[in-house]
Amino acid sequence: MKKNDTPQQTTELFDGETKGIYAVNEQGEYELTRTSGWDPETTALTQALEEMDRLTDDALQRARAGSTSPLEYHMCARRMDLPMLAKTVGKFQWQVRRHFNCARFNNLTTQQLEAYAQVLDIDVDTLVKLPE
């Protein structure tokens, strides 16, 4: 890639930051240049973020309807998925999935709730509630 061709399609996703990439300058030598964004990359990143939002909204709707526990909502809101949450909290996936059941979730001990709250990096009070 030529230095002049380094994409500068600024995206708000970078929040004003730039990213380093090696490119060939006029003398034919490689040097580190900065790029403020590239459309294909922005497309993919936006898509990933939208997918996460979609899952979060979906979990929130179901949690409001009572068909899943706030745990699933907070998991999605903190950008995690089931295998990731299970791995971080040190449980099997089926064990975590059981806690998506409202009745079981309400019966969790403080200790168990704290374990979830810690890996999700939120308070226990937030964990058991849904946002307004």
Place this chain on the structure above:
Amino acid sequence: MSEITQKSERQFDHRPSAHCETGAIANLLRHNGLEISEPMVFGLASALTFAYIKSIKINGMPLIAYRMPPKLIVKFLSWRVPGLKFKFETFKDEQTGMQALDQQLAQNNVVGLQTSVFFLPYFPEAMRFHFNAHNLLVYAKQDDEYHISDPVFADLVTAKIDDVRKARFAKGVLAPKGSMYYPSDVPNEIQYDIAIPKAIRFMAKMNGPWNPVPISGVRGIRRMARQIKRLDKHEQRYARLFMGHIVRMQEEIGTGGAGFRFIYAAFLQEAGNLLNSETLKEYSGELTTIGDEWRDFAVLAARLSKQRRGQDFNDAAMQLNKVGDLELDFFRRLSKFKI
């Protein structure tokens, strides 16, 4: 107290880089008196590769990597360069881990940390995913903040103690476990004429003709191309997310596929200058072309992640196979490289 203030004002020779791990190591070695560039670290560690691992899932998608797994870069580098030794420490207990970090800083040492991006507040919100293998250097502590040289950022940054603790002790896949590293032995100079050809041949063999596993190198590229061809049969949403995932893995997470090809091309050029080899410079130009082909593939893939047309999956797969052919031919010749 005055001592601490003084330390935070300590200058750190921060040079931004394209990739976190190689950049961190290059900055760390330069701080310890060995003048070395980021591409040289990347090249000597033979870090260029490709891997398509279906069994490891990230957000339900297969793992696609364009370079060696974390830590392996440091290990390959210390293996390639005689007299270079790194010390790794991991901690079971968070408190001990933070104390060990402070102790190193108190001795004026700079240390590398493996961290999770999600907990680092200076990252843009949109980029904060649960990715546990981000490397950064801590060079000072002032009040309740650590002063950080993050290789992928243009400037020096700071982060609160608590955030650094969370980032170091994040759990999950590739959990850093407080991992902290610093060089214990640094050679005065590197014998480039011996190290470079070996490192180049090793990388080329692993990716091309002597590739031991079907998931890596050119065989991994072909495998991914076959997978893309089959996307027709999948649900539309999955197919689109899959293509988007490929682009993200290629371009965003750790500068990605084309980015790594360019770093390696920069290495080949630097090596060509050091060893006075025109052949290496020609190879560098050739790899630049391959890197551009990767970017063309990313454009195709990004288009596919937006809308679905059956025909185009084949186009993307064909482009990928083309890249694979180019790389195989390139690696074949490179694996016989001698000065």
